[in-house]
Amino acid sequence: MRNIGMVLSYDGTAYCGFQAQPELDTVQGRIERAIYMLTNEQTSIMASGRTDAGVHAYGQVFNFTTASMIPVDRWCLALNSRLPDDIVIREAWEAPQSFHARYSAKRKTYRYSICAERQPDVFRRNYEFHYHRPLDMTAMQEAVRYFVGEHDFTSFVSPKSTKTSNVRTLYTARLDIEPSETGEEGRGRLHLELTGNGFLYNMVRIIAGTLLRVGERKLIPADIPRILEAKSRKAAGPTAVPHGLTLWHVDYNGEEQFHTDNNASK
């Protein structure tokens, strides 16, 4: 059997999350159906991780085994023509037998986007959280630096999580500002970018919700270490809405470098 790896993008708006569930329309369900249409094989794909309803992916990765002889450069077009237009396979490659999209992953990157303009942007309405008041973006940039490094993220995990350890390492935690065309103070767009060795359930969305509290000046940047130390979900801010979140990239090489250079060129 061949082991095929794939990178895909999806707009999560219309789906009940990534993971296949009986009777529900999911990204995994759509992909497995497209593979079945193409190969006549019933398969279970293995993704780098699941995403919740409304959450998007730019660079989700999955792998699956197949007896099909279809050449690797034909898979993208063959599957895309059998998928709805909100799911796009971007790359396919012949992976070694040892490759597993979840267990082989070294680092993941998530982006959370916030639009702090007076009116929402109709063209990005499903991909960013619209916050209608101005934000103290400089304080938010200062606050985000405290997340870099190894921490116990118990304050930043949903109580529904079943993980035994909440210790994770963030290599990069940055908040890029796209200034407003209006030039108005506190307006514009924010992109939170977090790269780490693993993410807990709702972790990025709770970090985003807590940074918004800093932007509202209900918290100060120096509150972040205190919230981390509290190891209590109640110490942190709310869970930001799912549609601002995108699984950006999964890295299988994994150089470990620590970054918090907001607005640095990538």
Place this chain on the structure above:
Amino acid sequence: MRNIGMVLSYDGTAYCGFQAQPELDTVQGRIERAIYMLTNEQTSIMASGRTDAGVHAYGQVFNFTTASMIPVDRWCLALNSRLPDDIVIREAWEAPQSFHARYSAKRKTYRYSICAERQPDVFRRNYEFHYHRPLDMTAMQEAVRYFVGEHDFTSFVSPKSTKTSNVRTLYTARLDIEPSETGEEGRGRLHLELTGNGFLYNMVRIIAGTLLRVGERKLIPADIPRILEAKSRKAAGPTAVPHGLTLWHVDYNGEEQFHTDNNASK
């Protein structure tokens, strides 16, 4: 009666065009219904022009008269809370009685976006035309210059048009290139931006379709003057799909300057 002017954005994907039509879901119909919910007044809004099904607007303008005493700074929020999230009123102002969104318009700007990457971008799939092969973008930039100035656009108008004169002036005709992240030749994104004193039915889409023929090297840039002179729809390229088109801006001041500086900063 007050005369209120408004700027709005909409994602045209879900609508049967701008103009109200019985039994059909249109942008105008939605706005008039929202005004009715707010003021109890049956009104007909006057827009700068209609847009076809699937076409978007970033800065469409309309005006309407009302007896309502709602202060002008309340209108945006009041209407947006009564509109679906793919229609957003961005600005409202108290207009002089003489202001008419269509007859007072001096210049309009349209943008047509093309994505020439191997795979479509799921997040922009409804806002740009995905052309899957590489394009000769330099030739396209050279070709677009020939459209600047006063021309008889008979070759670039739908036979359905009912206008008596097809002479229009384009002040700006430019094609901006967003290079591909892959660095591959002929890949990336293109944004055609046209500013003129008026646009004929399907004119921007036929210009975009003709530029694509140049990008495919089925036409050369110097063919454009010949096609204009032919004054025949058959001489030009096909009508590009509606969803790449956005009504970008309507200008009511109207300084006349000619531009064709591709990729210049705006």
